Amino acid sequence: RKEVEQDPGPFNVPEGATVAFNCTYSNSASQSFFWYRQDCRKEPKLLMSVYSSGNEDGRFTAQLNRASQYISLLIRDSKLSDSATYLCVVNGVGNAGKSTFGDGTTLTVKP
Amino acid sequence: GAVVSQHPSWVICKSGTSVKIECRSLDFQATTMFWYRQFPKQSLMLMATSNEGSKATYEQGVEKDKFLINHASLTLSTLTVTSAHPEDSSFYICSASLGGSTDTQYFGPGTRLTVL
Numbered sequence: 459r460k461e462v463e464q465d466p467g468p469f470n471v472p473e474g475a476t477v478a479f480n481c482t483y484s485n486s487a488s489q490s491f492f493w494y495r496q497d498c499r500k501e502p503k504l505l506m507s508v509y510s511s512g513n514e515d516g517r518f519t520a521q522l523n524r525a526s527q528y529i530s531l532l533i534r535d536s537k538l539s540d541s542a543t544y545l546c547v548v549n550g551v552g553n554a555g556k557s558t559f560g561d562g563t564t565l566t567v568k569p
Numbered sequence: 570g571a572v573v574s575q576h577p578s579w580v581i582c583k584s585g586t587s588v589k590i591e592c593r594s595l596d597f598q599a600t601t602m603f604w605y606r607q608f609p610k611q612s613l614m615l616m617a618t619s620n621e622g623s624k625a626t627y628e629q630g631v632e633k634d635k636f637l638i639n640h641a642s643l644t645l646s647t648l649t650v651t652s653a654h655p656e657d658s659s660f661y662i663c664s665a666s667l668g669g670s671t672d673t674q675y676f677g678p679g680t681r682l683t684v685l
Contacts, residue, residue, distance in 0.1 A: 492673065501662050501676040502613065545612065547674075557603070557664075557674060561612045 459484060462548050464560035472568055475536045479563045481546030482528040488550030491522055493531045495542040496562065502545055505531075536567045572596050573665050575677035582653055583685055589649045590680045592663030598643035599665035603674065604636075607660040619646045653684045 464481045471477050483491075494502035506513060508520040508529045519532040529548075533540055546560035572595040582588055592602055601620055605613040617638050619625040625638035637649040646665075650657055660681050664674035 490673075499660070499681075501679045503676070504673060507673065556615055556618060558615075559612045 460561075461485060461558045462546055462560040464544075464546050465563045467563040467565070469563065469565045470568060471536055471565070473536055473538060475567070476532065476534045477536060477565060478533075479531045479544055479546075479565075480528055481530070481548075481560050482526075483546075483548045483550075483558075484527070485548070485550045485558075486524075486527060488527075488548045490549045491529050492547040492549075493518075493520055493529075494545040494547055496545055497542050505544070533565075536565075538567050538569065541565055541567045571665075571667065571673075571675040573599075573663065573675050573677040575663055575680050577680060578678060579681040579683075581683045581685065584654050585652055587649055587651045588653055588682060589647055590661055590663075590682075592646045592648070592665070592677050594644045594665040594675075597665070597667055599646075599667070600643065601666040602640060602646040603664045603666070604638060604646075604648050605662045605664065607662060607679075613662060616648075650682065653682070655684045658682055658684045 462483050491508040493505040495505050496502040506520050508522045510522045512521045517534045521530045543562040543564045545562045548558050574593045576591045604616045607613045616631045617625045617627045619638050619640040621640045621643050627633045640646040660679050662679040663677045666674050
């Protein structure tokens with residue numbers, strides 16, 4: 459089993475749709491969690507950190523469920539510019555504090 | 570803030586040559602820098618963790634003698650791919666952490682290496 463698993467995707471949605479991604483992690487000692495987006499042939503860029511209390515940044519909402527060991531990302535009112543690969547990243551002392559990346563979920567927003 | 574640069578952005582070289590990639594944190598001091606490799610349609614794979622002034626910690630399966638890492642200062646880490654072969658062709662990305670390896674990482678723009 460992979461340490462970090464994401465929805466396989468791809469997700470193809472129309473503009474304005476709401477889309478949700480899930481990510482599960484296996485190491486219960488994991489300490490911090492992030493969502494990154496990566497455009498084709500570019501480096502990952504931090505989208506948002508994820509907290510147990512949930513956090514929202516405009517159209518994006520991230521949530522952490524430690525008991526079930528999963529994190530989620532919700533995108534409302536999808537824009538064409540949201541098309542990208544979304545990476546779930548988990549950091550944890552169980553792996554010497556290193557980051558473990560999910561394989562990514564590809565989102566395509568169509569007009 | 571938290572800008573990380575990489576140089577070169579792309580390189581094409583002949584098999585057997587060595588290639589050095591630089592990673593710089595431009596506006597902060599990075600205690601820890603990470604080197605990743607990403608093959609097409611795959612996720613980032615951590616190659617090594619680099620701490621200033623000490624030897625890098627390599628992930629299992631990554632040859633330390635082939636991928637030489639030097640973290641000479643708090644703003645500069647270098648990765649040298651020695652005797653590169655076509656199978657080393659990949660997208661190499663560095664990241665820098667503001668404080669400790671559990672902190673947010675800021676990624677460089679990546680270096681696309683093609684070995685002929």
